[in-house]
Amino acid sequence: xxxxxxxxxxxxxxxxxxxxxxxxxxxxxxxxxxxxxxxxxxxxxxxxxxxxxxxxxxxxxxxxxxxxxxxxxxxxxxxxxxxxxxxxxxxxxxxxxxxxxxxxxxxxxxxxxxxxxxxxxxx
Amino acid sequence: xxxxxxxxxxxxxxxxxxxxxxxxxxxxxxxxxxxxxxxxxxxxxxxxxxxxxxxxxxxxxxxxxxxxxxxxxxxxxxxxxxxxxxxxxxxxxxxxxxxxxxxxxxx
Numbered sequence: 001x002x003x004x005x006x007x008x009x010x011x012x013x014x015x016x017x018x019x020x021x022x023x024x025x026x027x028x029x030x031x032x033x034x035x036x037x038x039x040x041x042x043x044x045x046x047x048x049x050x051x052x053x054x055x056x057x058x059x060x061x062x063x064x065x066x067x068x069x070x071x072x073x074x075x076x077x078x079x080x081x082x083x084x085x086x087x088x089x090x091x092x093x094x095x096x097x098x099x100x101x102x103x104x105x106x107x108x109x110x111x112x113x114x115x116x117x118x119x120x121x122x123x
Numbered sequence: 124x125x126x127x128x129x130x131x132x133x134x135x136x137x138x139x140x141x142x143x144x145x146x147x148x149x150x151x152x153x154x155x156x157x158x159x160x161x162x163x164x165x166x167x168x169x170x171x172x173x174x175x176x177x178x179x180x181x182x183x184x185x186x187x188x189x190x191x192x193x194x195x196x197x198x199x200x201x202x203x204x205x206x207x208x209x210x211x212x213x214x215x216x217x218x219x220x221x222x223x224x225x226x227x228x229x230x
Contacts, residue, residue, distance in 0.1 A: 047210055
């Protein structure tokens with residue numbers, strides 16, 4: 001059974017960089033039919049897609065976050081990473097990693113999710 | 124960006140009721156739409172993809188329909204486990220967007 005687990009600091013200071021890792025187990029991050037993504041959810045609010053990456057490193061980002069976000073994949077460790085720079089209080093959210101089951105190049109549904117990790121931006 | 128608008132925002136219903144949730148896209152997305160269920164403190168769970176395809180393991184009381192700009196999620200007979208928040212997600216473009224959510228509450 002595929003499992004995803006987010007890890008990283010739970011508290012980040014304003015203007016600093018948020019860094020999270022997602023470890024994938026029970027399957028390979030290099031599977032060609034799948035992409036991998038990050039989604040966030042501010043407290044008591046809805047879901048916001050952050051970005052998506054293929055195993056080969058092709059990336060797509062939410063235009064509203066693109067200037068501050070990088071996503072990478074490490075096939076040797078079966079992990080993907082999120083870095084979000086210059087964070088502000090509004091970046092406080094539960095951050096989820098998820099597998100995107102690709103129905104067309106780069107697009108699809110998220111069929112497996114990590115449990116999510118709450119990251120708080122505060123001094 | 125394609126905007127996704129769900130209605131209603133909140134829905135009060137009883138066990139056994141048939142409920143429907145609507146999701147409208149700001150432009151045509153063909154059938155590139157998924158529905159998710161989320162319970163408090165948990166990750167979303169995929170229910171429906173490509174507008175009407177039922178994800179493996181999801182009860183058949185859930186169904187999806189629609190194409191273009193208007194879509195519907197239906198629950199044929201609401202069960203206690205179904206009280207949750209539901210989100211639609213479009214993936215017609217590389218820039219995916221979610222609806223704002225519909226909370227299904229106990230009446």
